[in-house]
Amino acid sequence: MSQPKVLVVGASIAGPMTAYWLAKAGARVTVIERFPQLRTNGQNVDIRTVGVTVMRRIPGMEEAVRAKVLPMKGIGFVDTKGRRYGTITATGNPDQQSLVSEYEILRGDLSKILVDLTKNNKDISYVFGEQVASMRWQQPQLPQSSQDGLDKEQITVEFMNGHPTTTFDLVVACDGATSRTRAMGLGCGARDYVQPANAWAAYYSTPPGHDLLKGASGGIGHGYNAVGGRMVGIDAPDPATGSNRLTFLKFHPRSGDQDRQATQTFRDAAQKGDEALRGFVAQQLTGAGWICDDAAGLIADADDFYASEFVQMKLPELLQGPIRPRYAPGPTGTGTSLAMAGAYVLAGEIHRHRGDLGAGLRGYDDRMRPIVTKLQKIPPLVHNFIAPQTVWGIWLRNNIFAFICWTGFIDFAQKYLSAAFAETDKTGLPDYFEDI
Numbered sequence: 557m558s559q560p561k562v563l564v565v566g567a568s569i570a571g572p573m574t575a576y577w578l579a580k581a582g583a584r585v586t587v588i589e590r591f592p593q594l595r596t597n598g599q600n601v602d603i604r605t606v607g608v609t610v611m612r613r614i615p616g617m618e619e620a621v622r623a624k625v626l627p628m629k630g631i632g633f634v635d636t637k638g639r640r641y642g643t644i645t646a647t648g649n650p651d652q653q654s655l656v657s658e659y660e661i662l663r664g665d666l667s668k669i670l671v672d673l674t675k676n677n678k679d680i681s682y683v684f685g686e687q688v689a690s691m692r693w694q695q696p697q698l699p700q701s702s703q704d705g706l707d708k709e710q711i712t713v714e715f716m717n718g719h720p721t722t723t724f725d726l727v728v729a730c731d732g733a734t735s736r737t738r739a740m741g742l743g744c745g746a747r748d749y750v751q752p753a754n755a756w757a758a759y760y761s762t763p764p765g766h767d768l769l770k771g772a773s774g775g776i777g778h779g780y781n782a783v784g785g786r787m788v789g790i791d792a793p794d795p796a797t798g799s800n801r802l803t804f805l806k807f808h809p810r811s812g813d814q815d816r817q818a819t820q821t822f823r824d825a826a827q828k829g830d831e832a833l834r835g836f837v838a839q840q841l842t843g844a845g846w847i848c849d850d851a852a853g854l855i856a857d858a859d860d861f862y863a864s865e866f867v868q869m870k871l872p873e874l875l876q877g878p879i880r881p882r883y884a885p886g887p888t889g890t891g892t893s894l895a896m897a898g899a900y901v902l903a904g905e906i907h908r909h910r911g912d913l914g915a916g917l918r919g920y921d922d923r924m925r926p927i928v929t930k931l932q933k934i935p936p937l938v939h940n941f942i943a944p945q946t947v948w949g950i951w952l953r954n955n956i957f958a959f960i961c962w963t964g965f966i967d968f969a970q971k972y973l974s975a976a977f978a979e980t981d982k983t984g985l986p987d988y989f990e991d992i
Contacts, residue, residue, distance in 0.1 A: 607893025904988025
């Protein structure tokens with residue numbers, strides 16, 4: 557396989573990143589995206605740990621990201637009257653991040669950076685407004701010396717909107733947690749292997765010049781909790797537009813077998829369309845206290861509204877065939893970094909096992925398993941700490957948090973709260989492309 561042909565489905569962050577590294581590994585890559593153009597809206601994302609390591613191995617990417625990072629000095633947590641009782645600030649050290657990332661950037665800005673880095677590569681082509689209609693496996697004619705069964709499988713892909721039917725050596729599904737491509741490739745349902753994390757989130761911005769914090773931020777974002785597992789995050793106003801970006805999180809109680817049904821009402825609203833979903837989110841936010849009613853009233857007209865359920869992908873231990881899905885980390889703050897690491901390791905292992913795609917895929921599975929396991933790990937009691945369900949729980953959490961912030965212990969403690977805050981230089985990713 558001197559130059560394998562690869563189809564990448566999805567052109568958000570994982571897709572262009574996968575295309576970049578696969579092209580570096582010698583592949584010809586086609587990236588398809590079901591939307592007619594690159595989507596530039598969406599929530600804030602963080603680049604952390606393994607993501608920082610991968611970013612620094614792409615010439616010019618760190619500089620491009622720094623030019624677009626959001627002006628977030630920290631996060632201050634407030635009570636129902638807007639009084640701040642604890643603040644977490646950025647560490648100032650990108651190799652040891654806190655809850656506040658040194659590389660916080662809008663999802664759309666990061667997508668554009670990655671597309672700009674890849675769009676002129678002769679081995680990468682983008683096709684917008686296209687989707688996979690069907691896939692079928694076939695056995696190409698190869699020399700008898702080829703012993704690896706995975707090398708002998710190719711995928712013929714038919715498309716929905718006019719792109720010609722094409723045969724690929726590998727398909728990479730970067731089209732979301734309920735990926736149609738993964739379902740077709742693994743012969744499963746769209747939600748098979750999807751484990752709900754009992755939470756969902758909505759993201760949107762206020763109109764230009766509409767600062768919900770009324771100039772009181774000082775560059776510090778505000779976080780607020782209400783009963784029922786509700787949390788609202790409001791960024792400091794954008795210097796260019798004067799608007800705030802908002803994140804509304806809803807955590808449901810964990811209750812064993814009922815976990816899978818906890819977010820069903822959210823999914824039901826999403827299936828009814830954008831207007832119904834906006835109404836559902838506004839209803840959940842209304843009555844939460846502080847300035848939540850004002851925030852809820854802005855949802856209907858927000859031009860960048862987006863909402864999604866937190867889930868994790870729990871795939872089989874042994875994956876057969878030339879299709880590889882991506883992983884979802886749930887509410888751990890590592891989704892972007894996991895997507896970047898997966899792209900790098902997939903291409904790196906294919907490059908390391910030159911000419912043997914099957915061995916490269918097995919190497920990818922073996923290398924990514926421990927990384928995925930680590931970054932998917934939800935620390936104990938994190939739901940209760942982030943979004944307590946009761947008045948008593950909020951009071952207790954607030955007082956504990958205020959104490960550890962006052963003592964300065966938060967700077968020491970938070971690095972042990974989640975893998976998202978681990979030191980960047982301890983990721984252990986090999987330099988797969990040092991020979992290029």
